[in-house]
Amino acid sequence: MKIDTSAKKIKELLNRSIEKVYPSKEKLKQVLMSGKRLRVYFGVDPTAPFLHLDHATNLLILKRFQELGHEVILLVGDFTARIGDPSGKVSPRRQLLKKEVIKNYKDYKKQSAKILDFNRKENPAKIVFNSEWFEKMKVEELIGLMSKLTVGRIIVRDMFQERIKKGKEIYLHEFLYPLLQGYDSVALNVDVEIGGTDQTFNMLIGRDLLKIFKGKEKFIITKKLLEDPKTGKFLMSKSEGRYIALNDSPFEMYGKIMKLPDEVLVTCFQHWTEIKMSEIAKIEKGLNLGELNPKKAKQRLAREVVTMYYNKRSAMEAEKEFNRVFKEKKLPSKIKKLRVKEKNWNILELLKEASLIKSKSEGKRLIRQKGVKIEGKVQKDWREKIKIKKGMIIQIGKRRIVKLV
Numbered sequence: 001m002k003i004d005t006s007a008k009k010i011k012e013l014l015n016r017s018i019e020k021v022y023p024s025k026e027k028l029k030q031v032l033m034s035g036k037r038l039r040v041y042f043g044v045d046p047t048a049p050f051l052h053l054d055h056a057t058n059l060l061i062l063k064r065f066q067e068l069g070h071e072v073i074l075l076v077g078d079f080t081a082r083i084g085d086p087s088g089k090v091s092p093r094r095q096l097l098k099k100e101v102i103k104n105y106k107d108y109k110k111q112s113a114k115i116l117d118f119n120r121k122e123n124p125a126k127i128v129f130n131s132e133w134f135e136k137m138k139v140e141e142l143i144g145l146m147s148k149l150t151v152g153r154i155i156v157r158d159m160f161q162e163r164i165k166k167g168k169e170i171y172l173h174e175f176l177y178p179l180l181q182g183y184d185s186v187a188l189n190v191d192v193e194i195g196g197t198d199q200t201f202n203m204l205i206g207r208d209l210l211k212i213f214k215g216k217e218k219f220i221i222t223k224k225l226l227e228d229p230k231t232g233k234f235l236m237s238k239s240e241g242r243y244i245a246l247n248d249s250p251f252e253m254y255g256k257i258m259k260l261p262d263e264v265l266v267t268c269f270q271h272w273t274e275i276k277m278s279e280i281a282k283i284e285k286g287l288n289l290g291e292l293n294p295k296k297a298k299q300r301l302a303r304e305v306v307t308m309y310y311n312k313r314s315a316m317e318a319e320k321e322f323n324r325v326f327k328e329k330k331l332p333s334k335i336k337k338l339r340v341k342e343k344n345w346n347i348l349e350l351l352k353e354a355s356l357i358k359s360k361s362e363g364k365r366l367i368r369q370k371g372v373k374i375e376g377k378v379q380k381d382w383r384e385k386i387k388i389k390k391g392m393i394i395q396i397g398k399r400r401i402v403k404l405v
Contacts, residue, residue: 001122002069003068005033005068013064013065014032017060017223017271018223019224020221028192028219031191032068037070037071038065038070038071038192039071040190040193041073041188042073042195043077043130044074044076046077047093049103049104049247049358050243050246051246052245053246053271054226054243056115056246056272057272058195061194061221062115073190074108075128076105076127078101079180082096083173083176083177084096084177086160087198087202092169092171111247112246114308130180134180145179149179153208157201160175179209181199181205181206182208186210186213186214190210192218192221193218193220196224196225197222198225200222203222228264229263230263235260235264241362244305250315251332252399252400253302256399257301257302258299260298262294262298265287265294265298266280266283272301274308275304302315302322303315332399335401336401337403337404338403344385344386345385345386347379347381347385350386351363354394355402356396371397373396391403392404
């Protein structure tokens with residue numbers, strides 16, 4: 001397949017949403033300009049049943065590679081998800097069961113297909129699962145893999161050092177995680193890996209292993225994780241319940257974007273949309289000069305994102321519904337109905353039955369934050385027993401509402 005070496009397209013690929021390239025942008029640019037076809041991948045562990053907009057940024061980078069003619073792969077870490085990535089964690093992650101992982105990645109291809117093209121005749125995107133090689137790996141092969149790196153190479157990781165300083169344990173399965181994620185690069189025999197800055201250590205381990213096993217270079221593209229400038233917390237965090245999922249409804253997606261801090265708008269346009277950079281520069285100038293109201297810019301961002309994952313009509317309907325709920329202070333025009341048989345429910349069980357929460361821990365957090373209302377009354381105790389009444393309205397925020405019948 002002929003590779004597109006357009007200088008303009010390569011410039012956008014190497015600059016949009018990208019924090020750093022290892023060993024350097026200049027070296028990767030030279031390879032891209034040479035016309036060599038590269039194998040590029042982005043990996044994600046299915047720790048939740050959805051991909052979010054932070055994942056989408058990586059997928060958009062993959063898409064730019066695909067449009068240039070390069071081979072692109074979405075790697076689902078269905079094996080490594082059962083181990084648990086220790087990245088950024090001062091305590092071990094809960095290890096997932098195989099059936100939980102399978103349930104989580106069920107719709108990953110459908111969600112990522114909103115960005116990547118898996119069906120094109122030439123150069124379709126591929127989806128691969130790392131259980132394909134790890135479930136076949138024998139003990140002696142695993143030990144052989146372990147012999148390629150030293151304890152010193154792994155223990156220098158910042159989060160491991162943080163645990164040591166705090167006197168917290170590091171379990172062996174966590175210690176081996178970077179090695180296994182790194183081996184994905186060897187199994188796929190890739191040229192480029194894309195990931196967030198939180199994955200830099202794991203990706204560099206993969207770079208080491210690829211040199212050891214294949215004697216070849218691997219480029220690493222890191223994408224900066226967006227943060228709230230006021231709190232310093234990541235905008236997208238599955239574990240903390242802050243995310244805009246690719247399978248959120250148009251109304252949910254629109255509403256969550258409208259809650260974003262004004263300061264991150266320009267960066268979100270760059271990371272989450274395909275609007276031309278020249279147009280984004282105009283938006284930035286308008287915001288800086290006070291000629292563009294941040295709310296108007298946020299509305300445009302919300303419409304653009306909803307249109308990408310649904311369509312223009314859904315975006316306009318979501319905006320209309322948002323105005324109804326937040327401006328006019330009315331209940332949504334369409335409220336999900338739930339039929340229940342039992343007359344008494346624990347509040348967490350009821351929220352889960354109504355699909356208003358994804359886990360009981362999320363429900364506890366929302367109740368503690370006074371984010372759950374039943375019949376307009378704020379709920380304060382997650383142990384509460386709820387007596388069901390016909391027509392009862394259960395509400396989390398302005399967007400998640402269920403009526404009991």
